[in-house]
Amino acid sequence: MTFIQPEKNNGFLGKFLMILMVGLFSGAIWLVVLYNNTVNLAHGAAEMRTELQSVQSQNAEAENKMFTLLTQSASAELVKKDNLVQDKNPEYLETNSQWLYASHY
Secondary structure (H helix, E strand, O other): OOOOOOOOOOOHHHHHHHHHHHHHHHHHHHHHHHHHHHHHHHHHHHHHHHHHHHHHHHHHHHHHHHHHHOOHHHHHHHHHHOOOOOOOOOOOOOOOHHHHHHOOO
8 A cells, every 4th residue: 555645755855956946947037038138238239339320420411511611612602692791890799897797696
């Protein structure tokens, strides 16, 4: 006749192996999550690099346009096109220095 004794095989080694298996399983899951985060970070960095390159190229194009507009020949053409006249003695806006300091208090 067979007697069922559930407490007989429940020693230290069984508990140790169960803890070891749970640790290995949770470690494997943690490594998968860590790998996914690393891959997502790498993809994000690659996207940021491409966006930075496009912004740099747009900046270079804008600087090129600005320099072409501000060259001497382009400004002379703008003066002729809009019929502008250069003032020999320009009058600038002047402020009363007494009230300028009073406005800061």
